[in-house]
Amino acid sequence: xxxxxxxxxxxxxxxxxxxSGIDTDAVERAGLSPLxxxxxAIDALDxxxxxxxxxxxLNRAGIAAPFAVWIGPDALDKxxxxxxxxxxxxGLPDRDDYGRSDERTRKLRAALDAYQARLLALAGADxxxxxxxxxxxxxxxxxxxxxxxxxxxMRDPGAVTNPRTAAQLAADAPGLDWAAYLRALGLxxxxxxxxxxxxxxxxxxxxxxxxxxxxxxxxxxxxxxxxAAPRLxxxxxxxxxxxxxxxxxxxx
Numbered sequence: 001x002x003x004x005x006x007x008x009x010x011x012x013x014x015x016x017x018x019x020s021g022i023d024t025d026a027v028e029r030a031g032l033s034p035l036x037x038x039x040x041a042i043d044a045l046d047x048x049x050x051x052x053x054x055x056x057x058l059n060r061a062g063i064a065a066p067f068a069v070w071i072g073p074d075a076l077d078k079x080x081x082x083x084x085x086x087x088x089x090x091g092l093p094d095r096d097d098y099g100r101s102d103e104r105t106r107k108l109r110a111a112l113d114a115y116q117a118r119l120l121a122l123a124g125a126d127x128x129x130x131x132x133x134x135x136x137x138x139x140x141x142x143x144x145x146x147x148x149x150x151x152x153x154m155r156d157p158g159a160v161t162n163p164r165t166a167a168q169l170a171a172d173a174p175g176l177d178w179a180a181y182l183r184a185l186g187l188x189x190x191x192x193x194x195x196x197x198x199x200x201x202x203x204x205x206x207x208x209x210x211x212x213x214x215x216x217x218x219x220x221x222x223x224x225x226x227x228a229a230p231r232l233x234x235x236x237x238x239x240x241x242x243x244x245x246x247x248x249x250x251x252x
Contacts, residue, residue: 021231024234027231027232027233027234028233028234030233031232031233032123032232034228035224035225035228035232038057038058038061038063038224039221039224041054041057042054042217042220042221042224043217043221045213045216045217045220046213047213048208048209048213049177049180051176051208051213051216052176052177052178052180052181052184052208053180053181053184054220055067055181055184055220056181056182056183056184056185057184058220058223058224059185060185060186062227063220063223063224063227064088064089064223064227065088065089065219065220065223065224065227066087066088066089066144066200066204066219066223067085067086067087067088067089067204068085068086068087068088068089069083069084069085069086069185070083070084070086071083071084072084074194075157075161075194076161076163082163082192082193082194083185083187083191083193083194084193084194084195084196085193085194085195085196085201086196086197087144087147087148087149087196087197087200089141089144089219089223090141090144090145090148091112091115091116091137091138091141091226092108092109092112092141092145093108093248094151095145095146095148095149095150096145096150097109097145098141098142098145098146099145107247108247108248109138111242111243111247111248112243112247113134113135113138114243115239115240115242115243115247116130116133116134116137116222116226117130117131117133117134118130118239119222119225119226119229119236119239120133120134120222120225122235122236122239123221123225133218133222136215136218137215137218137219137222140207140211140215140219141219143203143207144200144203144204144207146203147197147199147200147202147203147204148197148200149196149197149199149200154196154197160194160196160197161194161196162194162195162196162198163192163193163194163195164192164193164194164195164198165190165191165192165193166178166179166181166182166189166190166191167179169195169201169205172198172201172202173198173201173202173204173205173206174205174209175205175206175207175208175209175210176204176205176208176209178205226240
């Protein structure tokens with residue numbers, strides 16, 4: 001469109017985003033450089049106290065690792081909007097896929113392993129390191145899955161409506177600095193959020209306190225690569241399609 005039609009920042013941003021996506025040569029040239037600020041922040045993670053603001057930074061960039069964050073009408077007061085934390089951050093489609101042993105699930109897990117190893121290899125890891133990292137992340141995700149609510153249980157609106165302040169989260173889910181996390185999300189001290197799955201929040205806090213910080217770096221790096229893959233160079237996009245669309249959904 002003519003420049004005169006781009007009369008708001010939102011319009012200009014939308015056009016620039018669309019143009020950046022269809023310029024495939026520029027996408028190939030850029031490689032991972034658009035992700036570098038977030039990749040560098042993940043690589044710099046070396047102390048537990050750095051984890052809450054990093055998780056919030058990723059959430060603000062649309063990366064669900066391990067929480068998905070969204071804002072919607074408050075279930076208890078439709079006159080208000082409230083931020084919700086929702087369980088997320090798994091590579092397999094459903095929590096139960098981590099415990100099933102049928103042929104379909106075994107193939108799905110093998111496809112996920114291959115996909116994650118491919119992402120890591122494209123990002124510079126050697127084959128041995130990629131395989132080791134994939135196995136470690138599988139074990140990490142199994143712990144998240146075991147604490148995740150089932151799809152059936154989530155059908156109950158009351159079960160996923162759990163208002164909490166940072167102080168209440170600190171008491172109920174120790175191990176993560178919830179106040180620092182919520183501040184980094186942009187919330188005022190004392191703000192109430194909805195924690196859709198409290199048991200999942202407790203598991204994340206426990207993992208924050210107990211798992212090696214190096215494992216968190218590996219996990220967050222992979223979640224970032226997975227989320228961004230459709231908008232990265234063709235090799236990443238093809239790997240994303242092969243797993244998420246072909247292996248999971250059966251598309252061709």
